[in-house]
Amino acid sequence: MPSDKVLKEADRVMVICNACRYCEGFCAVFPAMERRRTFEDQDLKYLANLCHNCRDCYYACQYAPPHEYQLNVPRALAELRLETYRDAVWPGVFAGLIKHNGPAVASITVLSIAAVLLLTIVFSGPPTVFSTHLGENAFYRVIPYALMVIPFSSLAIYLIVVFLIGLNRFWRDAAGKPADFTDFRANGRALWDALRLKYLAGGGYGCNYPDERFSHIRRWLHHCVFYGFLLCLTSTTIAAIYDHFLHRPAPYPVLSWPVVLGTIGGVALLVGSAGLLYLKARMDSQPATPRSLGMDIGFLVLLFLTSLSGLLLLILRETPAMGTLLAVHLGIVMGLFVTMPYGKFIHAIFRYAALVKNAHESLREDNSR
Ligand code: SF4
Ligand code: SF4
Known part of the structure; x- marks a missing residue:
């Protein structure tokens, strides 16, 4: 409570x-x-x-x-x-991660990077990790298929379960009847509001962010983060389909869907997260709670590092740096996945739920007129 x-x-x-x-x-x-x-x-x-x-x-x-x-x-x-x-938060024992989010995200990410790098060197051996690999299965020669797929698939399933439990708890505590969440029209309107980031436009002039002047910059940077993240997710999903169902393992040519979408998404994520970090450094702190600063910064830094390491991996994939970059990138992604349900990412889920309730209420109001 x-x-x-x-x-x-x-x-x-x-x-x-x-x-x-x-x-x-x-x-x-x-x-x-x-x-x-x-x-x-x-x-x-x-x-x-x-x-x-x-x-x-x-x-x-x-x-x-x-x-x-x-x-x-x-x-x-x-x-x-x-x-x-x-x-x-589920399980409740992790609730402390919300309170001390900045240090928690930093420590978990550093541990994830160290663990993936160490395991890669131990399993594959330094000569394999630090040499050049070209052609099909180049990534799997550094980190075997099973070591890459099993932990991340398990984490993805864990995330879905935790998010569903969190959403259910939030809806019960903050919204009301479970049936309202399945209101089709309310979901349609909420989705449209979320995809446009409608309310970041304020009354039409944008937010008073980072200071008292009206500006649309925060909205556009949020768009970069939001759509950059979705494009990266789509790129990874397409790559998984290519790999598992079409038997076309990575790395893929520059002009392929996974690389094109991943590159556009990665650049958008890089620009969006860097821009939001810059605005955060300049913002007026009075209308914010200092208790959420670590959480906000931790999440943005993690998104920035995820996109930066992914883009560097793409650029340097045909050099001896590929093995190290692959391990570091996967370590950062693992840190992101592990901390997602216990940090800033959940605001996207709860805000969407609040938008659904808002749309449900306003539709009901429209109908009663
Ligand atoms: S209540 Fe929140 S979203 Fe609405 S105007 Fe104030 S700060 Fe902006
Ligand atoms: S009390 Fe202040 S914040 Fe609230 S509606 Fe009036 S002007 Fe806006």
């Missing part, structure tokens, strides 16, 4: 905002808030995950600090959002 202090502050800001309503055009939070007269804990958790910290309401607010009300909507909702992540 979120602490009373965090819930009380979220309730206080929503009650004041519900009386004021000046910011209702900025995002989905305010119309959703206006559908309520009072706020149960469940409502507050839902609203917290509908907020994406665009900060428009902070800079527009006449009650924000230094006003005596000290109203800071983005920070209050970010504090609560963080606690909803922790409550949905």
